[in-house]
Amino acid sequence: MARITLDISMSLDGFVAGPDPTLEDPLGKRGMELHEWVFGLAAWRAEHGMEGGETGPDSDLVAEYVASYGAVVMGRRMFSGGEGPWDSDPNGRGWWGDDPPFHVPVFVLTNHARDDLEMQGGTTFHFVTDGIEAALDRAEEAAGDRAVHVAGGADVVQQVLNAGRFDELRIHVSPVFLGAGTRLFDGIDGGAVKLEPLPMPASKAVTHLRYRVR
Amino acid sequence: MARITLDISMSLDGFVAGPDPTLEDPLGKRGMELHEWVFGLAAWRAEHGMEGGETGPDSDLVAEYVASYGAVVMGRRMFSGGEGPWDSDPNGRGWWGDDPPFHVPVFVLTNHARDDLEMQGGTTFHFVTDGIEAALDRAEEAAGDRAVHVAGGADVVQQVLNAGRFDELRIHVSPVFLGAGTRLFDGIDGGAVKLEPLPMPASKAVTHLRYRVR
Numbered sequence: 001m002a003r004i005t006l007d008i009s010m011s012l013d014g015f016v017a018g019p020d021p022t023l024e025d026p027l028g029k030r031g032m033e034l035h036e037w038v039f040g041l042a043a044w045r046a047e048h049g050m051e052g053g054e055t056g057p058d059s060d061l062v063a064e065y066v067a068s069y070g071a072v073v074m075g076r077r078m079f080s081g082g083e084g085p086w087d088s089d090p091n092g093r094g095w096w097g098d099d100p101p102f103h104v105p106v107f108v109l110t111n112h113a114r115d116d117l118e119m120q121g122g123t124t125f126h127f128v129t130d131g132i133e134a135a136l137d138r139a140e141e142a143a144g145d146r147a148v149h150v151a152g153g154a155d156v157v158q159q160v161l162n163a164g165r166f167d168e169l170r171i172h173v174s175p176v177f178l179g180a181g182t183r184l185f186d187g188i189d190g191g192a193v194k195l196e197p198l199p200m201p202a203s204k205a206v207t208h209l210r211y212r213v214r
Numbered sequence: 215m216a217r218i219t220l221d222i223s224m225s226l227d228g229f230v231a232g233p234d235p236t237l238e239d240p241l242g243k244r245g246m247e248l249h250e251w252v253f254g255l256a257a258w259r260a261e262h263g264m265e266g267g268e269t270g271p272d273s274d275l276v277a278e279y280v281a282s283y284g285a286v287v288m289g290r291r292m293f294s295g296g297e298g299p300w301d302s303d304p305n306g307r308g309w310w311g312d313d314p315p316f317h318v319p320v321f322v323l324t325n326h327a328r329d330d331l332e333m334q335g336g337t338t339f340h341f342v343t344d345g346i347e348a349a350l351d352r353a354e355e356a357a358g359d360r361a362v363h364v365a366g367g368a369d370v371v372q373q374v375l376n377a378g379r380f381d382e383l384r385i386h387v388s389p390v391f392l393g394a395g396t397r398l399f400d401g402i403d404g405g406a407v408k409l410e411p412l413p414m415p416a417s418k419a420v421t422h423l424r425y426r427v428r
Contacts, residue, residue, distance in 0.1 A: 012425075175411050183228075184227075185226065185391065187393060188227050190390060190392045197419070197421050209226075
């Protein structure tokens with residue numbers, strides 16, 4: 001069975017998005033700063049159809065993770081680009097453009113049933129209306145012997161964590177304080193989750209945390 | 215001038231104390247789990263007058279930090295062991311026993327002026343009623359060429375951070391979720407603080423984060 005993993009960038013004060021998100025700026029105020037460590041990396045650029053960029057341990061890490069994913073699970077707002085009128089468009093094609101950077105099946109948690117949405121480059125969005133466990137089960141089947149990447153948002157991560165379904169957490173702590181926004185970990189059923197820290201390479205741009213979930 | 219540093223243990227979900235603290239259990243429910251990585255270390259045991267314990271990188275780190283402190287700053291509740299009737303006792307001798315584990319001058323932020331309180335083993339509590347900047351100034355003077363250790367609680371850490379007075383942050387992320395309690399970073403004025411990650415040794419028990427504050 002595929003492993004279920006988290007890869008997410010978080011501020012030192014625990015936020016994965018800043019306050020006041022909009023369709024133009026779905027990560028909220030200063031939310032893009034969380035991801036600055038990744039934009040210049042060769043592996044990230046390649047995944048987004050661009051050449052060049054910085055090589056090294058951070059880029060190798062991103063390349064390794066991207067190659068490991070066989071399916072993605074995300075929330076409805078992450079698919080659509082946030083809360084708003086566009087969000088309930090039954091024909092909405094999402095926020096990720098015609099060639100989304102996933103290149104694998106993506107399972108979107110939603111209350112609105114709709115047909116699969118096949119995009120360019122190997123990404124197909126599947127809309128799952130029967131809850132997180134069903135979404136994870138379908139993603140695991142689609143991923144085969146590769147991993148399921150839980151992409152977010154925070155509410156989806158919390159659901160997967162509280163359902164005890166994560167095998168590994170990788171949290172990339174960006175050296176910024178956002179001060180407000182969406183917290184990654186809120187209301188976690190703490191006693192139920194046992195974590196084992198795993199070593200990660202040091203980086204000047206970000207601090208990689210990695211845990212096996214027991 | 216002495217450097218002003220933070221050394222604090224935090225849960226992966228950002229808490230430095232669990233919910234429902236009491237005088238017997240001032241760290242709140244499951245709050246002691248944050249510090250489990252440190253109790254068995256030779257350096258921590260030595261500082262608390264005990265022999266034996268585990269040697270290695272974590273113990274070396276603790277020994278290095280403890281040796282670097284020339285003064286400590288803490289909040290009134292950290293001195294007294296939390297909120298409660300004992301907390302306003304004008305003759306209260308604090309929560310830390312007759313021989314507190316600091317062995318240097320400790321500056322306690324409070325609204326109640328009182329005389330210095332000299333304990334065994336080199337710890338003297340000084341009570342500072344004119345705010346965080348004054349407490350830090352006095353601690354720096356007392357520390358000489360050693361560092362000022364901001365011990366907590368979270369509200370004091372936030373005051374020092376928002377006043378721009380930290381030189382270095384060392385946060386020891388324990389591999390637990392507390393789910394609720396006191397958050398270390400709440401309402402930080404994010405744009406004002408620039409952080410530079412510094413390398414730290416890996417550990418199986420805890421993840422050490424270290425930042426230079428610019």
